[in-house]
Amino acid sequence: MTPEPTPVDLSLWFEAALLPQGWARGVRVRVREGRISRLETEVARSPQDQGGGVALPGVANLHSHAFQRAMAGLTEARGPTDDDFWTWRRLMYRFLDRGGPDEIEAITALAFAEMLEGGFTRVAEFHYLHNDPTGAPYADRAEIATRIAAAAEATGIGLTLLPVFYAHSGFGGLAPTEGQRRFITDLDGYAALVADCRALTAGLGDARVGVAPHSLRAVTPEQLQALLAMAGQGPIHIHVAEQTKEVEDCLAWSGARPVEWLLANAPVDPRWCLIHATHVAETEWRGVAARGSVVGLCPITEANLGDGIFPAAAYHHADGRIGVGTDSNVQIGLADELRMLEYSQRLALRGRAVMADPGRSTGRLLFDQALAGGAQATGVSCGLSVGATADIVALDDGHISFEGRFGDAVLDSWIFGAPRGGVASVWRAGRLVVRQGRHVARDAIEARYRQALKAVLA
Incomplete structure (x- = not known):
């Protein structure tokens, strides 16, 4: 399995997101051709929305x-x-x-x-x-x-x-x-x-x-x-x-x-x-x-x-x-x-x-x-803003380490208190590349890596 193709249009929704101006709740990120085309805050999730968790810029x-x-x-x-x-x-x-x-x-x-x-x-x-x-x-x-x-x-x-x-x-x-x-x-x-x-x-x-x-x-x-x-x-x-x-x-x-x-x-x-x-x-x-x-x-x-x-x-x-x-x-x-x-x-x-x-x-x-x-x-720009590349890391807001946390406390808990497993999903230029904490092509990548090590460590 390879990363999914970049969709022409994508609508992602997150419980919270770290935007350039600070933390916001109920954030919808609309993506077109790999770039953020629109941001909305304080909105409810709709049926067409994907995503979830706490969004950070890549x-x-x-x-x-x-x-x-x-x-x-x-x-x-x-x-x-x-x-x-x-x-x-x-x-x-x-x-x-x-x-x-x-x-x-x-x-x-x-x-x-x-x-x-x-x-x-x-x-x-x-x-x-x-x-x-x-x-x-x-x-x-x-x-x-x-x-x-x-x-x-x-x-x-x-x-x-x-x-x-x-x-x-x-x-x-x-x-x-x-x-x-x-x-x-x-x-x-x-x-x-x-x-x-x-x-x-x-x-x-x-x-x-x-x-x-x-x-x-x-x-x-x-x-x-x-x-x-x-x-x-x-x-x-x-x-x-x-x-x-x-x-x-x-x-x-x-x-x-x-x-x-x-x-x-x-x-x-x-x-x-x-x-x-x-x-x-x-x-x-x-x-x-x-x-x-x-x-x-x-x-x-x-x-x-x-x-x-x-x-x-x-x-x-x-x-x-x-x-x-x-x-x-x-x-x-x-x-x-x-x-x-x-x-x-x-x-x-x-x-x-x-x-x-x-x-x-x-x-x-x-x-x-x-x-x-x-x-x-x-040599690139960064941040979750309109016009930026849609590089988004979503932390799992259901992870026990984030219980009762919001905003900067989530970052503190991820860096200093969470074991492996805090990252739930990752979109890179609008492509979903990590789902439920695993790269979408990990099985194939691991198989090829194991074969490579047979040659390298022989």
Whole structure:
């Protein structure tokens, strides 16, 4: 089973909905050709209405490596020495020895379906598997990008495709390692890949394409400038300052910290999304906030890898913009990422409700930040308003965790009090893609994923 075709006209009704102006009851959302054509509030349900529950605008997952979904749980045995990001990376590189286009597409489809089930309606896929397992280019340089687009189309998720430029193993243009052979490209090949990605996503409606220098250690300053010329007004994403070793190596190379170097040498602006930015000085995060860029936080992956904790509370209170992503996809869910984000700040600061403004709901603050930051970082608009894409997540108002709740209390209960099962239905551009908590094509997607793992884990 595949997601239902986008109906020409659709009428949805919800007990309550979070609109740009705030919470409303008895909300009818009329959808035409995938966009919201009319909104009514304080109205009763009519026989032709579908929907139900509590409607939220869809949120973008601003950082994913979908293929890593198949690794979840396989890197948790402690090695003979201290384990950290770098030992995990060596395991990940070995994992890349297996898996061709069919397997990658199947794994990606499961990850995308689970994102929709978890409350995300768009994904920024940070795509760097450009070559085959031997490191040789595919006959079609966009082979894997095509498979990612196919997985997005099959599941119905909105796609912001971020082909990654990766040329070096360390600062100063060091030669790549054998483990990085599937990532490597050059500027001419990358420019052609970006053009191919724009062409192949043209039929996906509201798909977007950005550019993604993998990290400062993977590009030279000259290459970074060439990449930025390819971006136009599209998104620019980069890993930065995730690890203390990265900061130390950058200081040794340039005399500056990674974010410090970017702010001084690149036109960092609202198009940019700095992924992780974990290890930053106050002058750096204040500089990012002043530029209007988004910091892309991946709290579950950052915890899993032992990266550290970005000073999100201080950054938010300085009007910094954030969004959340699932990165390695060890677990997938919007509420899970937001909960981990807040709890990590509480542990670091030894306080409660540290992200929220005085008198404000923590859940609402986190949701609003993820909604706006995710939309900015993926190059789309957001919210339940006339003219907007009909990306709607409906929470199950009959779920025991929401009993007696309304408004912001629903968000607080979903993020901090509800076990799995809070999401009932999801519409993406007017297509019903999740029903009763399950992706409508989950059985077929799971079957293909299981077959893929036989090859990948053989």
